[in-house]
Amino acid sequence: MAETETQHHDPHHDEDVHDANYQAPPEKTIEELMAADQEDESLRRYKEALLGAAQSEMIIVDPNDQRKVIVKKLALVVDGRDDMELDLSGDISKLKKQLFVIKEGVQYKVRIDFIVQREIVHGLKYVQKTYRMGVPVDKMTHMVGSYPPKKEIQFYLTPAEEAPSGMVSRGTYSVSSVFTDDDKHIHLKWDWTFEIKKDWA
Known part of the structure; x- marks a missing residue:
């Protein structure tokens, strides 16, 4: 598995989720992003490809939800089996x-x-x-990346x-998950549980 911790921290403590020495770039609107670096042709084309339809219209999927990132689902993906969601x-x-x-091993x-929705989001994690x-x-810490607004569901696969x-590893585990970004916005945090068994049954 990933790196092992030796001390118990509050799983949602800000300093435990974010690198205290990292300074995120200032937030910019889509208009500001497109206006910058116009003289750099390759960078301009990259931003146009990244932002796509978001350049010409503000994409709002759920007008009642003011969040930029709406986390919809977590799934455990195992080859040959239906996703557990x-x-x-x-x-x-x-x-x-x-x-x-989860079957052991x-x-x-x-x-x-x-x-x-609404704005591009930087450095999802x-x-x-x-x-x-x-x-x-x-x-586990996974850098998910930067994403433009889209009407379709986007996803990240670890x-x-x-x-x-x-035998020692079998049993119940509790998990604390956080979906955050470079600007230290916590889009969602949730707790869930899994059990390691000798077989799937």
């Missing part, structure tokens, strides 16, 4: 009761489905901390991770 668009306080079963990926009986056992194996 968590719906993040409803009452996320209930997610702890929904238990994922299996390779899996985490997929995050999300919508970006997914941070996942795993605990067993209150003790931190794993931390590299493959290997579930722990062996």
